[in-house]
Amino acid sequence: MSSVSSQPAGRSKARRASAPEGGAVRSGMTLAAYLFLSPYLALFTVFMLLPTALPMVALGLGLAMLLDQKLMGTALVRTVVFLPYVVMVSTVGILWGWLFDKGTGLVNYYLTMIGLDPIAWLKDPHWSMPALAITTIWWTVNTNMIIFLAALQDISEDLHDAATLDGAGPGQRFVYITLPLLRPAMALVTALTIINGWRVFGQAYVMTQGGPEASTFVIVQYIYLTAFQNFEMGPAAAAGVVLLLITLVFSLAQMKLMKAI
């Protein structure tokens, strides 16, 4: 056949993401063992999902509530927060890769300005995931904000009026009216955030290539590396199925939550 068949496109990529600890990923090793026991994926789960998903949901709600008010300028702020949505992932990676640069990045400049020590961010295994998380939040929290905004606008103002007449303060109105009525949106946003967290790839590929010390090695990068760099299609396809199962679990949980409400 064509020359392509013996030379999958991935090989000629300008960069090769490096596998964690060289040959640790072997097709002989059962995939389940790799995926569930691998400390890297455990790390990923803890350090990517929790720090990203929680702020993504909380911040999405916070931004929506802030910008749902009838104040001058909210439309402009919404536009600014939404703008990163249309920025492609390579650009996000290039931009934030520099912002997080140890020597010349803006983040460290402002950190030192307020008296903190500069952080090696993308070169430090402890800080690489938080850096990716911040990047991801900046890039995609707007989706959550929009869903929450739509849900907030569906809440009848009469409910708030009535509660105010009955003497409920802003805090009580939030806990007893806003939050319960936001539950479907909350379920949707949480599920989407977690699912998209599992699917993170581009940021990690451009900014850290999975490093340092595999601290940002994500499951989609495993698929990319295994299938299109090492040409082991079997394990890669199996990893895809695992990703599907994870996604399904969260999708079904979300649907159940929506129905229960």
Added chain:
Amino acid sequence: MQDQRSSRAGQSLGGRSLAYVLMIVVTALWGAPILWMLVTSIKPESEIYAYPPTWIPDVPTLEAYGALFQRFPMLTWFRNSAIVGIITTVLTLAVDALAAYPLARMQFPGRRIIMGVVFATFLLPYELLFVPLFLGLNSYGLVDSIFSLTVPASANAFGVFLLTQFFQAVPRELEDAAIMDGCSRFGFFWRILLPLTKPGLATVAIFTFVASWNNFFWPLIATNSDETRTLPVGLATLVGGAGMSMKQSVLMASSVVATLPTAIFFLALQRHFVRGIAATGIKG
């Protein structure tokens, strides 16, 4: 108190001031990276790494843009992205509208099953499909072609889902009357249904184009030459190689060029984006 909504954060002056302070902080945090990208792209070499960093270049210059287009196949990548985006959008509109019409407006055995299957693909993480898709295209020698970047993307459950909802909202009497007057099913679809649902078609078109423009993972796999490489993949090669350091002004210029079309799109058509996300919760 005439404005209940503003009372949610406290209608007091203090509450409102706090809201404004937060809004300024949010604008700064989300706007600064974009502004930094723009500012750096027009800085001369001597100012890029100036300490302290400057937000207004002393001597603005376009030399980074010149270097970008001279040294890298930016125009080719840009052209590829535009071709792929336009073909994908046209194909998606055709496939999705034709799929949504019977699903939304006809009764036939198996309709619910087909609908279920189509919408279930919504839940699939598309990374799952890349290995079989690659193997399939490869066996026909179609990898590294415009075909591999456009046709597989056109069967898009998001578009079918959104258009089904728009099509269902058109009254049945309209279709009955049109057919009574001798209009064919396709005539109704083409001359009445599509013009009536333009906002839905526009939303699908915009999302499809932006998603295609920004799509990274599949073109990364499916292209291996500058002849077919799209912008996101091309840009990623600019930061390649650990030792190679490219001038930040050139990188930022590349980012500006890559972002400009979708940013203009977005600023002009913001409400379509908001509607699409609110309806389906997708990330492009």
